[in-house]
Each structure stands twice: as structure tokens, then as C-alpha cells.
Amino acid sequence: MKLSRAERQQIENEMIFRRANEKVGTDLDDLDAMHRKDGHFNLVRDENLILHFKCECSDENCSVRIPLLLTEYRAIHLNRNTFIVKTNHQVDMIEKVVMVTPTYSVVKKNNSTPEPSDVLNITSINNS
Numbered sequence: 001m002k003l004s005r006a007e008r009q010q011i012e013n014e015m016i017f018r019r020a021n022e023k024v025g026t027d028l029d030d031l032d033a034m035h036r037k038d039g040h041f042n043l044v045r046d047e048n049l050i051l052h053f054k055c056e057c058s059d060e061n062c063s064v065r066i067p068l069l070l071t072e073y074r075a076i077h078l079n080r081n082t083f084i085v086k087t088n089h090q091v092d093m094i095e096k097v098v099m100v101t102p103t104y105s106v107v108k109k110n111n112s113t114p115e116p117s118d119v120l121n122i123t124s125i126n127n128s
């Protein structure tokens with residue numbers, strides 16, 4: 001199945017949001033490593049710290065945050081076709097919901113597209 005331009009743009013937006021979220025995790029790891037190196041063990045992050053990840057839906061203007069443990073976030077994203085979105089932020093045309101929790105849904109892409117550049121696409125989706 002070939003993706004329309006609009007569909008591809010929506011998927012790309014989700015990938016860009018996911019990349020931003022993943023950077024949060026990597027930055028925290030770097031910070032922890034620095035604290036350990038400096039002997040500041042009290043500053044090393046608690047494993048149970050809740051982070052507020054960006055909603056990974058395809059609306060480029062969506063600013064919803066999803067509270068989640070970093071370990072949970074990483075477990076979900078071991079599959080590169082999955083994204084976390086606020087409940088009801090999924091777009092049925094490009095993805096399907098594979099898991100629902102009280103605060104967020106996990107969606108899986110119907111199609112995969114290559115990882116995009118860092119520029120968000122303008123779409124007709126509006127979750128506000």
C-alpha cells in the first residue's frame with residue numbers, strides 16, 4: 001500500500017516527536033554519568049522518576065504531555081513502529097491502537113516510512 005503525501009507527513013511528525021522524547025532519556029543518562037563521575041551520587045536520578053513525554057501524535061501543534069517512567073517509555077519503543085499518544089489522538093488512517101491505558105495509548109503504524117529530517121510538517125490534524 002502506497003502512502004499519500006498527507007499520511008507520510010503525519011507519520012514523519014510522530015517520528016520527530018519521538019526523537020525529541022528519546023533525546024530526553026539520552027540526556028538524562030549523560031547527566032547521571034557525569035554525577036557518578038563527580039561522586040555526586042545523591043544527584044543521580046531515581047529509577048522511579050516520572051518524566052513528561054511529548055504526545056507523539058501527528059498534530060504538529062499538539063503540546064500534550066504524557067507522564068511515564070523512562071523504563072516504560074523505552075520498553076514501548078523497542079518496536080520502532082510504535083508511538084505513545086494521548087488517548088484519542090490516534091489517526092485511524094495511518095495507525096492502529098495496540099494498547100490503551102488510563103493516560104495514553106500505544107499505536108502501531110500501518111506502514112513504515114524512513115526516518116525524516118527534523119522539520120515538522122503542516123497537517124490538517126487538530127487535537128486542541
Ligand SMILES: [Zn+2]
Binds near residue numbers: 056059
Ligand atoms: Zn497529541
